[in-house]
Amino acid sequence: METTPPIPCAILVGIQTPEVDDIAHQASLEELGRLVKTLGYKVVGTVSQRREGTGASALLGSGKLAELAALTGGPGVVASMAVAPKSKASRRSENAAENAEPELGASNKPEFVIVDHELSPSQIRNLERATGAEVLDRTGVIVEIFHRHANTREAKLQVEMARLKYVAPRLRESSGGGERRQGPGAGESTLDLDRRKIRDRLAELKDQLEAVQRDSDHRRSARRDQLRVALVGYTNAGKSSLMRALTGSEVLVEDKLFATLDTTIRILQPETRPRVLVSDTVGFIKQLPHDLVASFRSTLTEALEASLLLFVVDASDPTYEAQLEVTRSVLREIGAETVPSRLVLNKMDRVDNVRRAALAEKHPDAVLLSAHRPEDVSALRDIIIAFFEAAMVEDVLVLPYATQGLIGEVYDSVRVLSEEYDEAGRVLKVRGLPGALARLRRSLATP
Numbered sequence: 472m473e474t475t476p477p478i479p480c481a482i483l484v485g486i487q488t489p490e491v492d493d494i495a496h497q498a499s500l501e502e503l504g505r506l507v508k509t510l511g512y513k514v515v516g517t518v519s520q521r522r523e524g525t526g527a528s529a530l531l532g533s534g535k536l537a538e539l540a541a542l543t544g545g546p547g548v549v550a551s552m553a554v555a556p557k558s559k560a561s562r563r564s565e566n567a568a569e570n571a572e573p574e575l576g577a578s579n580k581p582e583f584v585i586v587d588h589e590l591s592p593s594q595i596r597n598l599e600r601a602t603g604a605e606v607l608d609r610t611g612v613i614v615e616i617f618h619r620h621a622n623t624r625e626a627k628l629q630v631e632m633a634r635l636k637y638v639a640p641r642l643r644e645s646s647g648g649g650e651r652r653q654g655p656g657a658g659e660s661t662l663d664l665d666r667r668k669i670r671d672r673l674a675e676l677k678d679q680l681e682a683v684q685r686d687s688d689h690r691r692s693a694r695r696d697q698l699r700v701a702l703v704g705y706t707n708a709g710k711s712s713l714m715r716a717l718t719g720s721e722v723l724v725e726d727k728l729f730a731t732l733d734t735t736i737r738i739l740q741p742e743t744r745p746r747v748l749v750s751d752t753v754g755f756i757k758q759l760p761h762d763l764v765a766s767f768r769s770t771l772t773e774a775l776e777a778s779l780l781l782f783v784v785d786a787s788d789p790t791y792e793a794q795l796e797v798t799r800s801v802l803r804e805i806g807a808e809t810v811p812s813r814l815v816l817n818k819m820d821r822v823d824n825v826r827r828a829a830l831a832e833k834h835p836d837a838v839l840l841s842a843h844r845p846e847d848v849s850a851l852r853d854i855i856i857a858f859f860e861a862a863m864v865e866d867v868l869v870l871p872y873a874t875q876g877l878i879g880e881v882y883d884s885v886r887v888l889s890e891e892y893d894e895a896g897r898v899l900k901v902r903g904l905p906g907a908l909a910r911l912r913r914s915l916a917t918p
């Protein structure tokens with residue numbers, strides 16, 4: 472009987488195309504390694520090759536392919552008769568213990584080949600034939616991580632949709648696949664049947680998601696016109712660490728890619744009047760699969776309705792500029808480029824003075840800080856508050872005695888500067904965002 476090893480071993484494969492320099496290529500493979508580790512696999516080696524593109528039928532040149540196959544124990548050629556291994560990625564990945572100690576001594580023959588590019592289904596098949604290992608591409612790894620980390624019902628539905636869309640074109644005939652079924656679906660091959668099931672399931676998920684989203688739209692509109700700031704940025708940049716520091720909350724912080732998948736909202740501490748809501752959001756990554764971008768649109772909408780976006784960047788990462796560009800382009804894709812934003816260069820405790828000066832010169836408007844330094848966090852809080860102060864206007868509201876019920880709403884959404892009583896009712900001098908004031912006026916008009 473086959474026993475599953477405690478930690479599956481994986482080998483990384485990357486192609487360096489002419490437009491990618493050495494640093495970016497190394498960083499990309501390193502990031503892939505961290506993604507693979509997040510999946511619970513152990514990286515035992517890397518095979519890298521310079522090529523013009525990533526479109527070749529088995530990705531690598533024949534020499535490199537043989538080299539890779541020697542490591543994995545495959546034939547090294549794409550023999551048409553060779554049988555591709557049966558897909559066991561999902562079963563394995565469910566079982567793989569995350570963060571377990573590497574297994575030493577045992578044969579470390581990699582059972583997974585993980586490619587740092589998006590592959591076509593036929594490239595995956597060819598590589599599997601040549602290597603005898605199971606092949607996953609970057610997209611497959613990301614989809615799998617999202618699948619495992621999703622917590623809320625909305626995130627789970629969104630990720631399952633993205634995953635099915637990724638899996639459907641990659642389905643292959645399982646062994647003995649030509650067999651025909653009896654009963655419902657008779658005449659269809661297992662493959663057709665699987666594809667039809669996926670289509671049905673996708674339709675079902677879409678309905679469920681719409682229902683959940685109607686619900687969250689409702690909750691969102693209740694938060695409209697509040698003072699809201701959203702932390703956005705590349706995965707592992709330190710968004711959740713800042714969220715914790717700014718709001719005193721216990722959101723998950725981990726040295727792991729995609730630790731956060733759901734938007735959380737907490738109140739800026741110490742609390743202000745009106746209070747400021749801070750949202751922590753899902754991180755971005757290069758080559759974020761398009762379906763995942765689309766599926767996270769609604770999770771991110773929450774953040775996009777913020778008045779201020781803080782672009783959190785890990786300034787200690789040599790590729791931080793590329794990471795910032797990824798964040799900007801995903802936000803453009805979901806239509807958020809018009810929201811006012813501030814650049815926050817985080818992890819400055821890891822940056823020496825020379826580099827600090829260079830960063831400050833290059834990004835004169837950026838906030839340089841460390842999420843781990845309370846005085847830095849407090850300065851960021853002041854910046855957030857100053858941003859909202861500048862947007863606020865003063866106004867006078869008259870609450871007739873019949874509408875006293877609204878007083879709580881007034882105190883929640885604007886700052887009350889003074890309060891007097893006359894024959895018309897309570898006269899409040901207030902300061903708040905124009906949107907919040909307009910909403911209060913509407914509520915006052917329709918008691």
Ligand SMILES: Nc1nc2c(ncn2[C@@H]2O[C@H](COP(=O)(O)OP(=O)(O)OP(=O)(O)O)[C@@H](O)[C@H]2O)c(=O)[nH]1
Nearest residue numbers: 707708709710711712725726729730731754818842
């Ligand atoms: N040295 C240093 N480490 C930091 C700083 N901020 C965050 N980190 C570390 O960076 C890692 C990632 O932090 P998170 O706050 O989880 O990052 P995130 O942006 O929320 O990541 P995702 O949720 O994966 O998108 C953790 O190990 C943090 O302790 C900082 O200012 N300095």
Ligand SMILES: [Mg+2]
Nearest residue numbers: 710711730731
């Ligand atoms: Mg996080």
